[in-house]
Amino acid sequence: MVSALTYQAEHADTLTDRISGIRESIADSGxxxxxxxxxFQTIVAITGEDDVQGARWTALADRVGNTLDGIVGQAEVALHRAVRFLRYEAGVPVAWLVPYPQQLTLLALFFHHRPDPDGAQGRALVRWFWNISWSTAFVGGNAFQLRRALHHIRAYATGRAPLRLPGQQPQPLPERFDTEDGRVRAFLLWELNHFGQRYGLDGEPIDLVDLLARSGPAAYRRIVTGTRDAASIANRIVLPTPPGTPVRDALLNLPLKLLRPLTVSHGIPPAALAQLLADHREDFIRERTAALDSLEQQFIQQIGGEANTWNTSQEDGS
Structure with a gap:
């Protein structure tokens, strides 16, 4: 609708074309x-609108007028800054692992107003990102939460308020592996960063980013089958195997001198490995679930999962 309302015959590209171009440039970045x-919501937010989901399109088109090209250009720059932050500060290697798409819009709006945040602001933004990822703030595309979050992020970026996300608490580890679930993606991000270097069946390091970029969610393979808990989030591993070879079979065919360091690198503790070797499949999943849940909870507490306000002046001790 906005693309049609803002179309100008003298320009070859519509707003839809420009959005496609931005998406391609982000994809090309890796x-x-x-x-x-x-x-699109980033473009709308940069105009000063907080209600990016329910904005009146005719009023928005009238507001941007002949300035649309400049606004789209600013949005593209801000989005690339947000992507760099996600990749190199927040530890998000590929787009499909961003827990909620609204986070990209919010970060882009922040970097539009604050292109070069200082270290304290960057650290606060990382904590804010993780706390949103663990929460239910944007489950179901909550329009009210997004409006409030846009208002808060704009106020923080312009120095008018501390960074806030009121009333949100970390949610427990999901039981099922479902990459459509933002909380599951948050867990996968933590797990990727916590167990950084993974080893393959040949004992060589796995290029996780390349594998996740090429295969997407399919990179996560089931370790065991034939149990009621097979859908558990703790029953997944990023481990390529020969065609037609189940993960469990590939693991059990390894000599122990390779199996032990490999499984440790993938977050399978010795107690869980012992259950896997004994073919106690439910016990294996239970042991690994408990270990992963404990480690993730430590990270949540470390990064401030109980907090809902971060004031960078307090962080600096001033």
Missing amino acids: FGDVAAEPV
Whole structure:
């Protein structure tokens, strides 16, 4: 609708074309494909609108007028800054692992107003990102939460308020592996960063980023089958195997001198490995679930999962 309302015959590209171009440039950066919606919402937010989901399109088109090209250009720059932050500060290697698409819009709005944040602001933004990822703030595309978050992020970026996300608490580790679930993606991000170097069946390091970029969620393979808990989030591993070879079979065919360091690198503790070797499949999943849940909870507490306000002046001790 906005693309049609803002179309100008003297320009070859419509707003839809420009959004597609931004998405392609982000994909070319190595981050992968992002949806059109957060790109469009970033453009709307940069106009000063907080209600990016329910804005009146005719009023928005009238507001941007002949300035649309400049606004889209600013949005593209801000989105690339947000992507760099996600990749190199927040530890998000590929786009499909961003827990909620709204986070990209919020970060882009921040970097539009604050292109070069200082170290304290960057650290606060990392904590804010993780706390949103663990929460239910944007489950179901909550329009009210997004409006409030846009207002807060703009106020923080312009120095008018501390960074806030009121009333949100970390949610427990999901039981099922479902990459459509933002909380599951948050867990996968933590797990990727916590167990950084993974080893393959040949004992050589796995290029995780390349594998995740090429295979997407399919990179996560089931370790065991034939149990009621097979859908558990703790029953997944990023481990390529020969065609037609189940993960469990590939692991059990390894000599112990390779198996032990490999499984440790993938977050399978010795107690869980012992259950796997004994073919106690439910016990294996239970042991690994408990270990991963404990480690993630430590990270949540470390990064401030109980907090809902971060004031960078307090962080600096001033």
